[in-house]
Amino acid sequence: MNPTDSTRERPTAGLNARAQPRFSARIPRLQTFDSFAYPDYRLLWIGNFFSNNAQWLQLLTVGWLVRGLTAGSSTSTLFVVTVGGMSLLPGLIMAPIAGTLGDRLDRRKLVIAIQCFMTVFSFLFAVMVGQQLVTVWHAYIYVFVSGTCVSISQNSRMALVANTVPREAMANAFATNVLTIPGTRMIGPFVGGILITTLGFFWNFSLEAILYLSTVLVFLPIKTPYAPRRRVRADESFMSDLLAGFTYVWKDKRVLLYLTMLGFIPNTILQPVMFLLPVFTDEILKRGADVGGYFLAINGFGGLLMALFIASFGFIFPKGKIVLVCAIASAVFILLFSYAVILPLAFLLIMLFATTQTAFRTTNGTLMQLIVSDDMRSRVTSLQRYSMGGVIVSSFAIGWVARITSVSIALAAMGILSLALGLVFWFFARQVRELDA
Numbered sequence: 001m002n003p004t005d006s007t008r009e010r011p012t013a014g015l016n017a018r019a020q021p022r023f024s025a026r027i028p029r030l031q032t033f034d035s036f037a038y039p040d041y042r043l044l045w046i047g048n049f050f051s052n053n054a055q056w057l058q059l060l061t062v063g064w065l066v067r068g069l070t071a072g073s074s075t076s077t078l079f080v081v082t083v084g085g086m087s088l089l090p091g092l093i094m095a096p097i098a099g100t101l102g103d104r105l106d107r108r109k110l111v112i113a114i115q116c117f118m119t120v121f122s123f124l125f126a127v128m129v130g131q132q133l134v135t136v137w138h139a140y141i142y143v144f145v146s147g148t149c150v151s152i153s154q155n156s157r158m159a160l161v162a163n164t165v166p167r168e169a170m171a172n173a174f175a176t177n178v179l180t181i182p183g184t185r186m187i188g189p190f191v192g193g194i195l196i197t198t199l200g201f202f203w204n205f206s207l208e209a210i211l212y213l214s215t216v217l218v219f220l221p222i223k224t225p226y227a228p229r230r231r232v233r234a235d236e237s238f239m240s241d242l243l244a245g246f247t248y249v250w251k252d253k254r255v256l257l258y259l260t261m262l263g264f265i266p267n268t269i270l271q272p273v274m275f276l277l278p279v280f281t282d283e284i285l286k287r288g289a290d291v292g293g294y295f296l297a298i299n300g301f302g303g304l305l306m307a308l309f310i311a312s313f314g315f316i317f318p319k320g321k322i323v324l325v326c327a328i329a330s331a332v333f334i335l336l337f338s339y340a341v342i343l344p345l346a347f348l349l350i351m352l353f354a355t356t357q358t359a360f361r362t363t364n365g366t367l368m369q370l371i372v373s374d375d376m377r378s379r380v381t382s383l384q385r386y387s388m389g390g391v392i393v394s395s396f397a398i399g400w401v402a403r404i405t406s407v408s409i410a411l412a413a414m415g416i417l418s419l420a421l422g423l424v425f426w427f428f429a430r431q432v433r434e435l436d437a
């Protein structure tokens with residue numbers, strides 16, 4: 001289908017909507033892959049698929065690697081949880097810098113450069129693992145450097161969505177792009193868990209390097225036909241651009257700040273659930289890395305179902321209400337999961353948790369992208385890294401609670417705190433509740 005023809009047909013469909021029979025308006029049109037009509041977006045989607053696969057594979061592999069390196073230690077749980085959170089720590093420092101870079105430089109070239117570095121870096125770490133030269137601190141350094149690269153490239157990869165499709169296709173494009181996150185969470189850890197138990201950690205990190213290289217190859221031919229020309233004036237310094245981003249959010253678009261604050265519930269408080277899974281699987285369920293991989297895969301499957309639903313039918317309810325309800329529902333599911341000692345029930349709850357997390361992030365991200373202007377897009381997108389960067393603090397706290405009490409109590413505490421904050425937002429964040437950009 002020609003993209004130009006697609007954009008010409010949509011306004012006509014909108015004008016004729018009132019002339020259609022009443023019942024037809026109640027049946028949403030399937031629009032799952034409408035945005036795939038744009039060839040540059042297709043390449044971007046494939047590249048994001050490879051890159052996200054690498055990130056989820058790393059999360060699973062590093063967690064079990066550290067678990068093995070610290071086996072028998074009383075601090076093993078703390079190490080496993082915090083090494084996962086370490087990947088998000090650079091976001092606290094790099095978020096504004098990464099956002100400003102994305103708005104000043106060619107976003108595509110920036111992503112390619114970062115992914116090239118990660119290809120080499122991941123393979124070198126794989127060699128160290130294969131030679132049994134790795135300690136816990138090597139794993140921390142590896143995750144920190146990787147997290148720094150992700151904090152830079154992920155903002156630009158997200159902003160590129162709006163540069164490869166016209167505005168009328170943006171909502172569907174962002175929703176379809178989210179499919180690359182839960183979809184890879186299902187595939188990468190599933191394969192990774194099997195590789196760990198059969199071939200060892202070397203092949204996981206080697207596969208991670210191959211996935212980064214694949215991203216580079218796919219990004220090379222991408223063009224950005226819908227990106228407005230961006231010219232950096234000679235009198236505009238890097239620092240002035242960085243400060244302009246904060247001013248824009250604080251004075252011009254305050255609701256973006258509220259959406260970022262709401263993101264602390266799923267991204268900071270509840271995200272350590274994923275890092276606790278190796279410990280929960282080992283200590284509570286008495287299972288191994290293969291079941292740990294299944295947990296992440298089922299979690300990815302739940303997120304994939306929700307992402308498919310949103311991509312296919314759009315946002316049926318007002319977006320502001322969706323983000324608030326999903327934040328509350330995520331907390332409830334983790335509260336129930338904390339004492340789910342029956343494996344099928346634990347699988348079900350971690351899948352339901354993923355559906356609400358995906359709905360929240362898809363809706364929240366779409367709202368932010370629709371509200372912001374393109375010259376501020378990377379800087380505003382980088383704000384989400386603040387809520388994610390706080391994970392290292394929450395991971396340390398949750399890891400400490402789990403060490404002195406139990407994994408179940410730590411998970412329950414996360415659920416109760418998130419539920420309380422979600423209810424506060426529901427009753428007092430009227431601007432978010434009424435939002436439907």
